[in-house]
Amino acid sequence: MASLVIYLAVGITFYWIIKFMIYEEVESRLVVEKRDFETYVRANDTWSNNSYFVENKIEVQPVFGRFKNETVFTDTLISNRYEESPDPFRQLTFYTLIGGSPYRVAIRKSMIQSYKLIEAISAAMIAFLGLLLVSTFLFHRSLSGKLWQPFYDSLARIKDFDWTKNKPLETVRSEITEFNELGDVMEKMASKMQHDYRSLREFTENASHEIQTPLALINARVEQFIQSKDLGESHTYWIEEIYHAARRMSRLNQGLLLLAKIENQQFTEQENVDLSALVLNKLKDFEDIIQHKEIKVCIDEQGSFRKIMSPALGEILVTNLINNAIRHNYTGGELRISTNKDHIEVSNTGAALKSDPERLFERFKKESTGAESLGLGLAIVKQICDSCELHISYQYQEPMHVIKVAK
Numbered sequence: 579m580a581s582l583v584i585y586l587a588v589g590i591t592f593y594w595i596i597k598f599m600i601y602e603e604v605e606s607r608l609v610v611e612k613r614d615f616e617t618y619v620r621a622n623d624t625w626s627n628n629s630y631f632v633e634n635k636i637e638v639q640p641v642f643g644r645f646k647n648e649t650v651f652t653d654t655l656i657s658n659r660y661e662e663s664p665d666p667f668r669q670l671t672f673y674t675l676i677g678g679s680p681y682r683v684a685i686r687k688s689m690i691q692s693y694k695l696i697e698a699i700s701a702a703m704i705a706f707l708g709l710l711l712v713s714t715f716l717f718h719r720s721l722s723g724k725l726w727q728p729f730y731d732s733l734a735r736i737k738d739f740d741w742t743k744n745k746p747l748e749t750v751r752s753e754i755t756e757f758n759e760l761g762d763v764m765e766k767m768a769s770k771m772q773h774d775y776r777s778l779r780e781f782t783e784n785a786s787h788e789i790q791t792p793l794a795l796i797n798a799r800v801e802q803f804i805q806s807k808d809l810g811e812s813h814t815y816w817i818e819e820i821y822h823a824a825r826r827m828s829r830l831n832q833g834l835l836l837l838a839k840i841e842n843q844q845f846t847e848q849e850n851v852d853l854s855a856l857v858l859n860k861l862k863d864f865e866d867i868i869q870h871k872e873i874k875v876c877i878d879e880q881g882s883f884r885k886i887m888s889p890a891l892g893e894i895l896v897t898n899l900i901n902n903a904i905r906h907n908y909t910g911g912e913l914r915i916s917t918n919k920d921h922i923e924v925s926n927t928g929a930a931l932k933s934d935p936e937r938l939f940e941r942f943k944k945e946s947t948g949a950e951s952l953g954l955g956l957a958i959v960k961q962i963c964d965s966c967e968l969h970i971s972y973q974y975q976e977p978m979h980v981i982k983v984a985k
């Protein structure tokens with residue numbers, strides 16, 4: 579585009595320069611003929627139209643009254659004697675005395691050949707500049723393609739690079755120093771990312787194993803104490819408190835480790851998961867608590883909501899949604915599930931939120947004050963949706979709380 583603008587400006591400038599030079603040459607000839615005319619008049623003190631044998635070349639007319647003695651160049655059109663079309667002329671007009679009387683003299687020169695010359699030069703210039711522009715464009719496009727090919731090859735490898743695997747990133751080597759330096763930096767960054775990922779994955783796996791083991795042992799021993807008949811009432815109370823705290827710590831540990839695994843993309847297995855069918859199947863696992871709380875379940879199934887994702891994450895997603903809808907529901911309340919090919923909606927009756935709805939999906943943000951509530955359920959759902967490119971939203975349509983998961 580820059581070249582096109584430059585070429586256009588150069589072409590216009592070149593056209594006006596050529597036109598100026600041609601006009602200057604024609605006008606210089608007219609000035610010479612003016613001098614010849616004045617010399618002839620001074621020598622003969624008269625003028626005869628037969629002196630020059632060129633049609634319309636010189637026109638002499640007497641002037642009556644006052645006139646402004648000046649020399650002027652103008653363009654004019656004169657009818658062709660052989661054709662009915664006007665021809666362009668350049669005209670020099672001046673005033674002189676012939677036989678003691680003032681006359682207006684117009685000397686003309688045809689511009690037909692000059693215009694044809696201008697048109698020929700302009701056409702040749704346009705063709706030349708157009709050919710030059712196209713040739714330059716094709717040349718630079720071919721050259722740029724070859725120069726930038728190593729960069730685009732390395733970019734494609736970077737896009738396909740998976741830091742969760744042990745395969746290192748290898749960029750394309752080229753003769754361009756800057757591309758090689760960029761490739762070296764990217765390879766070092768990728769190596770550091772893989773190292774950090776492996777370290778974090780090992781930490782989460784070790785933490786999951788090492789923390790869960792003593793917690794399970796504490797729970798087992800506490801259960802034995804609770805079942806013992808030799809404990810007093812006060813001892814039983816404190817042991818139950820320890821038992822609930824240990825269970826809460828165990829669940830909290832599992833939730834945080836699950837969030838870390840989701841963030842680190844450790845769920846690499848991908849399948850076409852039917853979330854609609856998964857929701858309906860999971861409802862069967864909650865039948866007892868649904869009957870206990872006397873919750874009315876309404877299902878509106880209009881299609882299958884499918885998504886390429888980890889089956890384990892899909893199961894965690896729907897489990898947390900249903901568990902949240904039941905946990906925060908009234909006794910005798912209502913649970914609605916709506917599914918189609920574009921979204922899943924899980925709605926439940928319940929008290930209006932006291933906090934900001936926009937913070938509902940934050941970690942440890944909870945409405946319930948019960949000891950069993952950790953405030954991680956919807957945070958895990960939000961993290962799964964983000965990692966699987968799903969959109970989650972919340973709306974309160976009194977008296978229903980509506981959570982919608984869509985593509």
